Each structure stands twice: as C-alpha cells, then as structure tokens.
Amino acid sequence: MDVVLINPEDRTAVKNKLGFVLPPLNLMYLGAALERASFSVKIIDDDLKRMGAERVAQLVERINPLIVGITATTATIKTSLEYIKAIKRLLPDVLTVIGGPHPTFLPEDTLRDCSALDVVVMGEGEATIVDLAENYERRGAASLDDIAGITYREGERIRVNMGRALIEDLDEIPFPARHLVPFRDYETSSQDAGGMITSRGCVYPCRYCSSSLIMGKKFRFRSPENVVDEVEELVEVYGLHDIAFLDDTFMLHRPRARKISEEIRRRNLDVSFVTSSRVDMVQESLLRDLRDAGMSTIYYGVESGCQRVLDMMKKGITVKQAEDAVRVTKNVGVDVITSFILGYPGERPSEMDRTIDFSIKLDPDYSQYSILTPFPGTPIYKELKARDLIEDDWENYTVIKPVIKYEKLGLSRELIQKKLVKAYLRFYSRPRYLLKHSYMIRVFFETLYRTYIEPRIPFRKDRWVEKNE
The missing domain is CATH 3.80.30.20 (tm_1862 like domain)
Structure with a gap:
C-alpha cells in the first residue's frame, strides 16, 4: 500500500453526539486523485470504527505505507496529532501528512506542536497530494522544496512553500473514491x-x-x-x-x-x-x-x-x-x-x-x-x-x-x-410543531442532553471505550 488516509475519531461534533457518522468526502476525493495517478490507497475511517490512535497505528504498521495522511478540523486537531505521534513511533520512516481547514490556516503552529508531523497540505488538496506522493516516491524528503501548497519540516527548520493555484476545471477532478470506505456500515x-x-x-x-x-x-x-x-x-x-x-x-x-x-x-x-x-x-x-x-x-x-x-x-x-x-x-x-x-x-x-x-x-x-x-x-x-x-x-x-x-x-x-x-x-418543544414532526421528539431531547447536560458530566474514557469496543 502506497498511501493510507485517516479520518480521526471525533467525539466533539454534534453529528456524532446524535449518532450520525458521515463518509469522509474529502478523503475520498484525495483517494480518487491518488488512484488515478496509479497509487494504491486505503482509507481508515476511525470516526466510524472508533479504534483509537494506538490501534489504528498498529493497523498502519501492518500495512507499512509510504505516506500517511490525516485530516483535521479545529475541534479534532489535537486528536489528529495523537494519531500521527502513535504512527511515527511504530513507523519512524513514514512520511506523515496533515490537511484540512485548521492546519491550512495554522501550518507552522501545527508543525511546531507535533515533532512527528512532516508535512502540512494547505487548502485544496487533490493536486498537492499527488505531487507530494510522486516526488516523495522518486526522491524522498529531499524533494519537498518545490512542491506548491505545503509547509514542511526540514531538520530543525520549518519551510513554507509557495501557494498552489486553485483547480480551474473541476470537471477534471475524479469522482470521490467511495469504494474505499465501507459504505453500508454508516448508520445514517x-x-x-x-x-x-x-x-x-x-x-x-x-x-x-x-x-x-x-x-x-x-x-x-x-x-x-x-x-x-x-x-x-x-x-x-x-x-x-x-x-x-x-x-x-x-x-x-x-x-x-x-x-x-x-x-x-x-x-x-x-x-x-x-x-x-x-x-x-x-x-x-x-x-x-x-x-x-x-x-x-x-x-x-x-x-x-x-x-x-x-x-x-x-x-x-x-x-x-x-x-x-x-x-x-x-x-x-x-x-x-x-x-x-x-x-x-x-x-x-x-x-x-x-x-x-x-x-x-x-x-x-x-x-x-x-x-x-x-x-x-x-x-x-x-x-x-x-x-x-x-x-x-x-x-x-x-x-x-x-x-x-x-x-x-x-x-x-x-x-x-x-x-x-x-x-x-x-x-x-412547540406542541403544534411536534404534532407535525412527531419523530423529532427523540431528536430534540437527545440534542438538549448532548449540548447542555452531558458537557457538565466528567468524561470517563474507560466508559467510552467499553461502550464502543
């Protein structure tokens, strides 16, 4: 396997609090671009599987890819970096890459916060991830200086490359590689x-x-x-x-x-x-x-x-x-x-x-x-x-x-x-509304509990793991 793409577990999002997990469309787009460039790709959606960073790292170690990429929002950046650290401990030579809205705007801070992270992809990622994979496959980490759209670690230094031009013809982007996720497993x-x-x-x-x-x-x-x-x-x-x-x-x-x-x-x-x-x-x-x-x-x-x-x-x-x-x-x-x-x-x-x-x-x-x-x-x-x-x-x-x-x-x-x-x-809670949308009663009380009551309950990781094993 050339590239493994990871969607991190997200316990903070409202959609997950209500039990909804969506297929990672962004990673499926990246997977499609990489496959068209003849790279083999695996997507691990840990927001669906809930294995945790250590177990995902063990799975990635068995796959032994050339590159590991992970996506991060602001709410998941801390969790995403935990995956990167766990994977780097087991595969010190793998190229670790992160993308998504949070690292796009804070690339240098993200690299400084995690010494196990090698590269930040900024903004639109399809062309950048393919360019990065092709260069790294041919020439290794020494070839990163001319790849537009990334910030990366070079020894003790952090280098910010020039931005990449946006993709003008969106029809040229392949459809998301939905076959890379267990589509029927999503409870949504x-x-x-x-x-x-x-x-x-x-x-x-x-x-x-x-x-x-x-x-x-x-x-x-x-x-x-x-x-x-x-x-x-x-x-x-x-x-x-x-x-x-x-x-x-x-x-x-x-x-x-x-x-x-x-x-x-x-x-x-x-x-x-x-x-x-x-x-x-x-x-x-x-x-x-x-x-x-x-x-x-x-x-x-x-x-x-x-x-x-x-x-x-x-x-x-x-x-x-x-x-x-x-x-x-x-x-x-x-x-x-x-x-x-x-x-x-x-x-x-x-x-x-x-x-x-x-x-x-x-x-x-x-x-x-x-x-x-x-x-x-x-x-x-x-x-x-x-x-x-x-x-x-x-x-x-x-x-x-x-x-x-x-x-x-x-x-x-x-x-x-x-x-x-x-x-x-x-x-x-309007009676007239609930009469018209009776199925919303459960959703309403679930939302109320998750947004107001649960945040005040001390988090017990052992209970979370036991529930989701």
Whole structure:
C-alpha cells in the first residue's frame, strides 16, 4: 500500500453526539486523485470504527505505507496529532501528512506542536497530494522544496512553500473514491451518505466563515453534465436515491442550477435531493424547476433575525429577504432548514432573543442554532485574537461551546449557553410543531442532553471505550 488516509475519531461534533457518522468526502476525493495517478490507497475511517490512535497505528504498521495522511478540523486537531505521534513511533520512516481547514490556516503552529508531523497540505488538496506522493516516491524528503501548497519540516527548520493555484476545471477532478470506505456500515440516512459537492469557492465576505479563504473568492463550478454523471453513479452503482448537494451556495449560478434540474429530468433519474442557497438568491421559477427534478429540502443560512447583527457579520442579506425566501419556498412545497448564530461579538441579549423569535416566526421545518465560533482563518478570529478575546482550547471549537471571553464584552459564557438551549427548547418543544414532526421528539431531547447536560458530566474514557469496543 502506497498511501493510507485517516479520518480521526471525533467525539466533539454534534453529528456524532446524535449518532450520525458521515463518509469522509474529502478523503475520498484525495483517494480518487491518488488512484488515478496509479497509487494504491486505503482509507481508515476511525470516526466510524472508533479504534483509537494506538490501534489504528498498529493497523498502519501492518500495512507499512509510504505516506500517511490525516485530516483535521479545529475541534479534532489535537486528536489528529495523537494519531500521527502513535504512527511515527511504530513507523519512524513514514512520511506523515496533515490537511484540512485548521492546519491550512495554522501550518507552522501545527508543525511546531507535533515533532512527528512532516508535512502540512494547505487548502485544496487533490493536486498537492499527488505531487507530494510522486516526488516523495522518486526522491524522498529531499524533494519537498518545490512542491506548491505545503509547509514542511526540514531538520530543525520549518519551510513554507509557495501557494498552489486553485483547480480551474473541476470537471477534471475524479469522482470521490467511495469504494474505499465501507459504505453500508454508516448508520445514517442514504441522503447523508450520498453527499456530493458541485462547486467550490465563495464570493461573499461573511466575517465568521473561512470558505472563501480555503477555496477562493472565485465561484468555480462543475458542468451540469458532470454533476449529473455523479448523481447517476450514486443511483446505479451505490443504489442511493437521496442525495445532499453540500455546496456552500448551490444556487449562486442560477442558470447552471436550472440546467442541472433539466439534466436530471432528461435522464429520468429517480432522486430526492437537498440543496442550499442564500436567501437573496431565491427565484420561485427555479425552485419549481428544482422541485420537479427531485429537490425536497433547501438549507438557508439566515444567521440572525436582527438587521444590525447581520450587518456586523457582513452577511449581505436583509431580514425581509429571509422572510420572503422561506415563504416562497414553503409555498412551492419544499421543506426548509434554517440556521442561526448566537453570541456574535457586540450582539445584545435582547437581539439573541429577537433571533429566536424570528426563527419561530419563519416556521421552517427544521432549525439549527450554534454559538459564534471564531475558527482560525476567519476575519472574526483575527480580530478577537488581536483583542485577546478568545481561548485556543481547540477541542471546544464545536459551535455548541462558547470560546469567546464574553466576560470582557459585558456578558458571560453561561448566558450564551443558556440562549442556545432556549432556542432549541422554544423551537422544538412547540406542541403544534411536534404534532407535525412527531419523530423529532427523540431528536430534540437527545440534542438538549448532548449540548447542555452531558458537557457538565466528567468524561470517563474507560466508559467510552467499553461502550464502543
């Protein structure tokens, strides 16, 4: 085996607290790129298997690959580095590589924090990982100085190479190598397992989001034919008929979105799919076209019910646009998911309450709430870091725990946590809502327990291991 790619165990994410584990789409993209370059690849999804760093390291030792790569979010960076350390102890000569949003923005810090780590891949990884593997296979570690898009260790020094240009033609990227994961083992809906990405990049300047910094401010997109080719593969090869388009803004290029709907209908594909959109991009005729092609649900990042807060976020939308978008979508007969952020710096408690009230007024089918989490790389992170208003306890960067020093802003972390619980309680405990969505009763109480009660229970690793052995 040439390359082993690892998805680390993530005990911090809300999705895992509720029992949902999704196939690692990012690693499947990397695996596909490596396989096309004639490398043999294995993906170990330890977020699914829950073996732990030491047992994964023993498995990797038996495989004895040339390169080990692992992905990391901010919440999982500490755990990811534990895997790297355990593997390096058993295979001191293996090249250890890490990628993902957190190391992309803090590459030098990540290397300094782990002497067992050799390389950080920054940003979009398909071309970089292939370049890295080809060079390392031919010439070893001495050849890393001319590989764009990496930061790496050279003896006692850390070197930052030039950035890599973004991939212009996304149709050239092979479809994710879904055959590299145990697809049927994921205890989740087929919709989640059938996730796919049809575009990259974001042109908007939201201060809490790093998407445009990772994937560029230019909106790059796959052709409608290429997108529907993958949809067809999911249907015919994997037997999936429920699909989630995981783009930040699927409907940003409306003519393309319309052509995708037309192509799905032309091929007579029996699919149901979820998309996302900004509320200022909504067009009723397009919603109808997408609905007729199978769109069942749409996700809107509303974020606040207070215009002043939306302006501070640089969201670029109005409260009225959010109202109109949800109303039109429901009239068309498509389910609506809305998301909201509480605790934005400068937001008043009364404005958080207005957001909660607004979310109920919109009456979407589902609503998600989170606490403002200033992830590295975002404009708000840089501002708060400069003002000494955040703590770099990365495991708390879960969007359900306050990491901002709200006390310095005249508030408290306990208040923000209570607002989050209040939001979920008020939205999901409405008798009228529960009568319409009776299956949400269990999910509601599970969410309440995991976000508010469980974090106050001392963690017992022996119990976790016993439960998951």
